[in-house]
Amino acid sequence: MGAFTLPQNEKDKEARQKFLDNQPKIYEYVDKTKPNYKAEDMDIGLPLMKDPGPADANQADWALKIFTLFLKIRTNEQAIYDKTGYDFMTPKPVRDIPRFVEVLKSKGNIQDYFIPDPGFIQGDASMGRAKSINDYTDKVFVDRTPDNKGTAPLPDMAKVWDKDETFAYNFLAGPNPNQVKRYTLANKPADFDLTDFDLGSIPGFEGDQIGAAIAAGRVYIVDHSDMKELFANLPGAPAPNAAPRTFNGVRSADWKYVYAPYAAFAVPPGGNHMMPIAIQCGPKADGHQIYTPKDGYSWKMARACVLAAHNNHHEVVSHLGLTHLLMDPIVMATRLHLHPDHPIYQLLSPHFEGTADINHGARTSLILPEKSVDRLVGSKIEMNYPYLLKNRFGHSFRKNFIPTRFEAFGINDTRLLPNYPYREDSLLIWNAIRNWVSEYVAIWYTKEGDIQADFELQRWANEINTKGRVLDFCLPGVSGVRDRDDLIDMLTMTIFTCGPQHAAVNFPQGSEMLFIPANPMAGYAQAPQGLGHSEKDFLAILPPLDVAVHSWAILSTLAGVNNTRLGDYRGAFNLHPKSELARQGFLGKLRAIEEQIKAANKTRRSIYNLEYVHLLPSRIPASINI
Amino acid sequence: MKPNLTRRSLVGSALLAISSQAFAHPWVDFLGQKDLDRSIFAILQQYLQLTEEDRPLMPAFIRRLQTKDLHTEDPETFKRWARGGKETQAELEAYVVEEFVVASNFFAVRAGEESRLRILPI
Ligand SMILES: [Fe+2]
Numbered sequence: 001m002g003a004f005t006l007p008q009n010e011k012d013k014e015a016r017q018k019f020l021d022n023q024p025k026i027y028e029y030v031d032k033t034k035p036n037y038k039a040e041d042m043d044i045g046l047p048l049m050k051d052p053g054p055a056d057a058n059q060a061d062w063a064l065k066i067f068t069l070f071l072k073i074r075t076n077e078q079a080i081y082d083k084t085g086y087d088f089m090t091p092k093p094v095r096d097i098p099r100f101v102e103v104l105k106s107k108g109n110i111q112d113y114f115i116p117d118p119g120f121i122q123g124d125a126s127m128g129r130a131k132s133i134n135d136y137t138d139k140v141f142v143d144r145t146p147d148n149k150g151t152a153p154l155p156d157m158a159k160v161w162d163k164d165e166t167f168a169y170n171f172l173a174g175p176n177p178n179q180v181k182r183y184t185l186a187n188k189p190a191d192f193d194l195t196d197f198d199l200g201s202i203p204g205f206e207g208d209q210i211g212a213a214i215a216a217g218r219v220y221i222v223d224h225s226d227m228k229e230l231f232a233n234l235p236g237a238p239a240p241n242a243a244p245r246t247f248n249g250v251r252s253a254d255w256k257y258v259y260a261p262y263a264a265f266a267v268p269p270g271g272n273h274m275m276p277i278a279i280q281c282g283p284k285a286d287g288h289q290i291y292t293p294k295d296g297y298s299w300k301m302a303r304a305c306v307l308a309a310h311n312n313h314h315e316v317v318s319h320l321g322l323t324h325l326l327m328d329p330i331v332m333a334t335r336l337h338l339h340p341d342h343p344i345y346q347l348l349s350p351h352f353e354g355t356a357d358i359n360h361g362a363r364t365s366l367i368l369p370e371k372s373v374d375r376l377v378g379s380k381i382e383m384n385y386p387y388l389l390k391n392r393f394g395h396s397f398r399k400n401f402i403p404t405r406f407e408a409f410g411i412n413d414t415r416l417l418p419n420y421p422y423r424e425d426s427l428l429i430w431n432a433i434r435n436w437v438s439e440y441v442a443i444w445y446t447k448e449g450d451i452q453a454d455f456e457l458q459r460w461a462n463e464i465n466t467k468g469r470v471l472d473f474c475l476p477g478v479s480g481v482r483d484r485d486d487l488i489d490m491l492t493m494t495i496f497t498c499g500p501q502h503a504a505v506n507f508p509q510g511s512e513m514l515f516i517p518a519n520p521m522a523g524y525a526q527a528p529q530g531l532g533h534s535e536k537d538f539l540a541i542l543p544p545l546d547v548a549v550h551s552w553a554i555l556s557t558l559a560g561v562n563n564t565r566l567g568d569y570r571g572a573f574n575l576h577p578k579s580e581l582a583r584q585g586f587l588g589k590l591r592a593i594e595e596q597i598k599a600a601n602k603t604r605r606s607i608y609n610l611e612y613v614h615l616l617p618s619r620i621p622a623s624i625n626i
Numbered sequence: 627m628k629p630n631l632t633r634r635s636l637v638g639s640a641l642l643a644i645s646s647q648a649f650a651h652p653w654v655d656f657l658g659q660k661d662l663d664r665s666i667f668a669i670l671q672q673y674l675q676l677t678e679e680d681r682p683l684m685p686a687f688i689r690r691l692q693t694k695d696l697h698t699e700d701p702e703t704f705k706r707w708a709r710g711g712k713e714t715q716a717e718l719e720a721y722v723v724e725e726f727v728v729a730s731n732f733f734a735v736r737a738g739e740e741s742r743l744r745i746l747p748i
Contacts, residue, residue, distance in 0.1 A: 057737075059737065059739065060731070060733035060734035060736070060737040060740075061733075061734075063733040063737075064731075064733050067727055067728050067733075068728045071698045071724065071725075071728060074698075077699050095717075095720035095721060095724055096720065097673060097719055097720050100720070100723060100724060100725075101673060104674075104727065109703050263680060429705070493705075543731055594744075
């Protein structure tokens with residue numbers, strides 16, 4: 001690789017173009033209309049890289065991390081088999097040299113070798129239902145020493161999961177932390193009208209009035225009512241939102257459920273964080289009423305319905321759809337249109353390390369029927385595809401720039417909505433990335449005309465906007481990059497999504513979601529109707545233990561591989577002192593942010609008994625690779 | 627920075643190597659250091675195609691298997707399998723092969739990122 005050059009300044013233009021002309025032979029979109037298409041390529045209707053190319057492999061440190069992790073996870077899985085006495089459908093995972101060697105040769109399924117889905121618990125009339133909340137610790141986190149070490153330590157979340165503060169925390173610092181909106185008279189859903197709500201009767205809000213709270217901008221909402229689109233409406237099912245549980249062709253007698261709920265929150269006058277005030281688990285027309293924190297186990301069940309929907313949305317939309325699969329066509333365009341000597345290729349490529357590879361794995365395995373996503377989320381697997389497509393294609397690149405989204409959602413005012421960890425930390429990092437990218441762009445594009453003259457860059461942006469179908473990647477009426485500011489916007493959002501945004505939606509899987517009652521991804525009973533529910537009713541809505549075990553293993557894997565680091569470009573700028581100097585400035589800024597977040601975490605711990613660690617720069621990977 | 631190897635530091639590191647090797651094999655009485663090195667190396671040669679030039683890695687690898695928390699079986703189990711002869715050979719083989727892959731730069735060598743196998747620092 002030579003020194004970085006813009007294409008208009010390239011000395012050997014012919015060789016450079018020849019290289020690029022060959023790229024479409026290596027990089028193809030998966031497309032079922034092409035003659036070389038095979039069913040296992042899984043065209044799901046999105047523009048995605050068919051097969052990862054040579055630049056898209058994970059490096060060796062990734063393989064080392066995942067194998068090391070799998071050995072640990074398997075140790076706990078074995079302990080579960082040995083100590084619970086459950087008769088799972090799948091035999092206990094054991095060491096097996098021929099299979100292991102096959103896995104090393106990349107011919108065997110690594111997940112099936114180390115941590116296969118255990119399948120249902122056989123011979124259990126209750127279908128593996130928990131008999132008490134303790135089952136979710138004692139039967140899942142089995143290889144755990146009294147001082148909480150071993151291969152399955154309990155996360156802090158397991159101590160505080162049941163509090164209403166923690167429920168609120170999930171929407172401010174949990175796995176899907178950017179769904180909260182301000183509730184106003186102008187945007188209130190007709191089916192969830194709180195204008196007559198008796199706010200003053202809610203503990204902590206004595207004397208407060210809903211009208212005043214809405215007018216002051218202290219009421220917030222999470223609206224998952226459009227998840228009705230995920231209802232399978234199956235003939236013979238107990239409800240429209242029920243889907244069968246199947247594994248290896250075997251059907252369990254029970255059902256899983258997805259919901260379309262609303263949850264409302266409010267900040268008390270002078271309060272330092274929002275608290276939940278009301279939940280409606282689905283449309284009023286379907287008989288759903290409003291529950292409040294005064295409703296005992298009925299309230300807990302309603303909370304579980306909201307979390308099940310929210311986490312189903314998290315995996316399908318916020319995690320898979322809007323990080324992994326949104327970046328895939330940007331990787332494609334970079335490989336197709338930017339020569340490796342292009343300075344923007346060098347800036348972006350480390351942010352794409354392993355992305356096409358992991359996406360290929362997800363597309364061809366994880367999201368297939370009966371595989372992990374199907375086993376863990378509430379919606380029937382086939383129902384997720386149109387919902388994923390709608391959300392992915394409808395997601396405006398520009399309207400979701402971090403500051404823009406917070407403003408549009410009415411959640412940018414730190415006085416009205418204090419102690420929102422994801423908002424606070426993501427803004428710091430957004431600004432640091434924007435600064436770094438601005439300096440880098442100024443180094444390589446010394447005058448505005450350089451942008452228009454850069455035909456590789458123009459084709460790159462156009463590809464993403466058209467074939468890549470990334471909505472609003474280009475400005476209205478522009479078919480490429482308008483100017484340096486425009487390029488800075490595109491790069492900031494891309495890098496932010498690859499690094500911090502994916503970190504924010506991926507790593508809470510290992511802290512907030514690991515203890516499954518804290519954050520289920522599906523319900524296992526219909527949403528509550530009426531009042532007066534018991535602990536037994538609440539347990540019935542929580543996941544069965546086969547799901548809890550498999551969920552623990554999968555989420556431990558997804559959150560356990562933390563490879564590559566934001567700000568580390570694997571030496572790409574070694575020969576370019578100006579760029580390297582700017583990168584050093586970025587690293588310095590990240591170090592300062594690290595200290596700022598650590599200080600803020602002291603306050604957060606005092607409020608929520610939890611710290612928000614997922615956007616500490618020292619923990620943010622450069623790329624989406626797990 | 628230039629490496630600054632004095633005679634004293636060379637002697638020092640040689641002494642350290644000797645003492646850590648002695649420490650590495652507390653059950654040397656049962657098997658003999660060389661026998662253990664040889665049997666573990668034979669397993670890795672067979673399944674992971676290690677070559678003669680990788681043989682010197684054995685003491686460091688075996689030392690890792692006896693260090694707390696760096697592997698999936700406790701050192702006592704490893705010891706039992708290593709001493710168990712034919713009856714425990716299958717367990718020993720499977721264990722050693724899996725552990726070597728994560729105790730070394732196996733993946734980096736396979737990917738061409740590094741040229742020689744080495745045991746990763748603890
Ligand atoms: Fe991910």
